[in-house]
Amino acid sequence: MDILRVTATRIFYAILLLLAVLILNFTMMHLAPGDVADTIAQSMGGADEEVLARIRADYGLDQPFLVQLGTYMGKILRFDLGYSFYYSRPVTDLILQRLPATLLLVFTAQILAMIVGVVLGVISARRPNGILSHFVTFFALFGYSAPVFWTGILLLIAFSLKIQWFPVAGMRDVTLTGGFWVQAVDIARHMVLPTLTLASIFLALYSRLSRATMMEVLGSDYVRTAKAKGLSTREVVYKHALKNALSPVITLAGLQFSAVVSGAVLVETVFAWPGLGTLAFQSILARDTPTILGILFFSALMVIVGNLLTDFVLRLVDPRMRGRA
Structure with missing residues (x-):
């Protein structure tokens, strides 16, 4: 109850x-x-x-x-x-038409940033004075300070214009014909650069935060007790310490969800991604007030729902949060 x-x-x-x-x-x-x-x-x-x-x-x-x-x-x-x-x-029709593309980009970037950031943070916390730990620190400072549109332009120049591994813009190749898997692979290729661009700044935040919280947890009494009982380092880190270290990361993910949505506006504009960001940019230029208000409504709704889900996940992960108002 x-x-x-x-x-x-x-x-x-x-x-x-x-x-x-x-x-x-x-x-x-x-x-x-x-x-x-x-x-x-x-x-x-x-x-x-x-x-x-x-x-x-x-x-x-x-x-x-x-x-x-x-x-x-x-x-x-x-x-x-x-x-x-x-x-x-x-x-409503405009937003529902563009919303799936934005959700696909935002959730993919958020999940990628969390997984890679936590893994890098945990690995570097186990050896805080190692080369990887210093690399994570440098990467975090670089990723956090670099403007997201600048990162996107650099990736476009490097991997679309010079090496030509990935498409320049859009979500799919309109001239491509084929079944579901052909279309899915084509969308995935178009997603690589926008996803990496949007995930870069948040990956840096998650890696630094998870490194700091993991180092704090590894120095706690119950972790030393677990080591004294003869548990392996892997069991101590991944079965005992990681669960408590994840709570601040999950909280940050909920707080940063609004920044992910706002950052998607710049990323979608750079890569001509057909989502809410591009729609918002075009609507602002056209002074289309109803569309702007509708996009702001959906953005606020996404942020509020994201914070609610964050609170729910925290209560599942951290037993200390259960029952709190």
């Missing part, structure tokens, strides 16, 4: 947080200079005040702010994110 109560409390606060984010996003877009009518008028080559007033009336922009906000929140409750004037399609 404690777990159910804690879960219900977390979900309740997550809903309140999502509502606050929606209101904040709508308010910021309302305060920004210009509106949809100005953008449509520019695409038409200009318009007089009568035409602008008619456009604002069609989009409900002539109503008071609170009325507009209430109308927007009512549509959100009906899962209606509005209509994109730039793409001439419902925003």
Whole structure:
């Protein structure tokens, strides 16, 4: 019952947080200079005040702010994110069309960064003064300081233009014909460089954090007791120490999920990946307010759900977290 109560409390606060984010996003877009009518008028080559007033009336922009906000929140409750004037399609359809590509890229990069980062951190923690430990430290500093778009451009130049191992842009080769496995291999080839780019900065964080926490755990009393009982180093590290050392890494993964989503905007733009990042970039240039608000809503939803899942995984991994509010 404690777990159910804690879960219900977390979900309740997550809903309140999502509502606050929606209101904040709508308010910021309302305060920004210009509106949809100005953008449509520019695409038409200009318009007089009568035409602008008619456009604002069609989009409900002539109503008071609170009325507009209430109308927007009512549509959100009906899962209606509005209509994109730039793409001439419902925003929900646009997002659902691009969402799988972003989720595939984000989750692949996150999983890769966690696995490789934890492995490097654990190995270097076992020999803190070894060459590998110093390499992990250098790699972490380099990966964390390098801008993600710069890393992507370097990988493009090296492995797409010079060596030509991987495609330059896109998610698939539209001229390629074949069955499921042919298409899957083609998508995997297109994913390599964007995934490595997005995972680079987070891999550095996970490797440093797992190294530090693993060194702290290996110096604890229960680990020394396990060694005194004659357990092998592998059993001590992977059966006893690693479970406790993973808790901070999992927490960081949940906190960094928002940064992964925001970083995907830059990565998708560099590699022309057909996901939410590219859609957001194009919508910002076009001043497509409904689409921008819809993408912000989905991004906030992904971050909140990611944090909820992180809290749930922590309670499964670390028994000390169970029952806590």
